[in-house]
Amino acid sequence: MQVKKAIIPAAGLGTRFLPATKAMPKEMLPIVDKPTIQYIVEEAIASGIEDIIIVTGKGKRAIEDHFDHAFELEDTLLKKGKTDMLDSVLETSNVEIHYIRQKEPLGLGHAIWSARRFIGNEPFAVLLGDDIVENEDPCLAQLMRQNELTGKSVIGVQQVPEEETHRYGIIDPVSIDGKLIKVDKFVEKPEAGTAPSNYAIMGRYILTPEIFEFLGQHQLGAGGEIQLTDAIQKLNEVQSVYAYEFEGRRFDVGEKFGFIETTIEFALKRPELRDRLLKLFEEKLKESYIEEK
Ligand code: G1P
Numbered sequence: 001m002q003v004k005k006a007i008i009p010a011a012g013l014g015t016r017f018l019p020a021t022k023a024m025p026k027e028m029l030p031i032v033d034k035p036t037i038q039y040i041v042e043e044a045i046a047s048g049i050e051d052i053i054i055v056t057g058k059g060k061r062a063i064e065d066h067f068d069h070a071f072e073l074e075d076t077l078l079k080k081g082k083t084d085m086l087d088s089v090l091e092t093s094n095v096e097i098h099y100i101r102q103k104e105p106l107g108l109g110h111a112i113w114s115a116r117r118f119i120g121n122e123p124f125a126v127l128l129g130d131d132i133v134e135n136e137d138p139c140l141a142q143l144m145r146q147n148e149l150t151g152k153s154v155i156g157v158q159q160v161p162e163e164e165t166h167r168y169g170i171i172d173p174v175s176i177d178g179k180l181i182k183v184d185k186f187v188e189k190p191e192a193g194t195a196p197s198n199y200a201i202m203g204r205y206i207l208t209p210e211i212f213e214f215l216g217q218h219q220l221g222a223g224g225e226i227q228l229t230d231a232i233q234k235l236n237e238v239q240s241v242y243a244y245e246f247e248g249r250r251f252d253v254g255e256k257f258g259f260i261e262t263t264i265e266f267a268l269k270r271p272e273l274r275d276r277l278l279k280l281f282e283e284k285l286k287e288s289y290i291e292e293k
Pocket of ligand 1: 108128130131167168169170188189200201202203227228229254
């Protein structure tokens with residue numbers, strides 16, 4: 001069965017970006033001029049997803065407004081003939097996006113569980129907003145194809161340096177067939193030095209609806225939260241869950257350095273910004289070289 005629905009959890013408090021996120025959802029922080037969540041929505045659309053449900057929390061109204069029509073703005077841009085700008089605000093306003101509120105901040109697993117009625121009894125996608133993946137063949141589309149081939153849940157992974165494994169859900173692989181990996185165990189944020197591999201879960205999932213049985217057990221895991229990874233491990237015990245090492249460059253916009261790096265990389269791709277930015281870097285490098293001397 002083809003995957004048509006996707007869940008994007010966006011209920012987190014965004015504490016890593018305070019005070020910017022005190023009154024504004026972290027998902028609305030822009031990379032150059034586009035909110036991070038729009039990159040995620042665009043990947044879902046490019047992969048063939050038809051319905052998206054965003055799980056929001058308190059103070060997330062700006063996300064709903066962003067994906068809604070803004071008649072006044074659209075009208076003004078149209079009258080002024082600013083068609084480029086008009087196109088940019090209309091890019092995602094015609095997609096079916098639904099919203100549900102997570103009542104309590106009990107973790108990622110709980111956020112996904114909150115959307116169970118919207119999903120019903122079909123396989124579905126999950127995209128996390130902290131990871132932007134850039135690739136011509138969208139990351140989610142790659143996982144969807146593996147799901148069609150295997151009929152099983154497929155979790156997107158990439159390899160990370162050993163010292164970073166404690167920040168991720170990590171898989172314990174049994175056998176690797178090209179990029180498709182049979183998994184023995186899924187472990188959420190293993191303690192330093194205990195990770196069973198360096199394949200990390202990267203915020204893209206295709207899940208069968210049976211996952212809701214395990215999410216519904218509301219078992220607390222790492223950090224005292226209901227973890228999606230723990231439910232995936234339980235699902236794996238009754239029906240195989242595969243991992244897939246997807247192609248594409250992944251940007252971590254969930255923490256400050258990654259966010260700045262992504263902003264720079266994306267800005268360098270823009271012809272109107274590239275030369276000025278490179279000149280600025282050159283000047284800054286010279287300055288710091290002189291200071292060091
Ligand atoms: C979440 C998941 C984790 C995954 C990570 C990817 O963790 O729980 O398994 O590896 O996203 O970005 P978070 O970063 O929200 O703590």
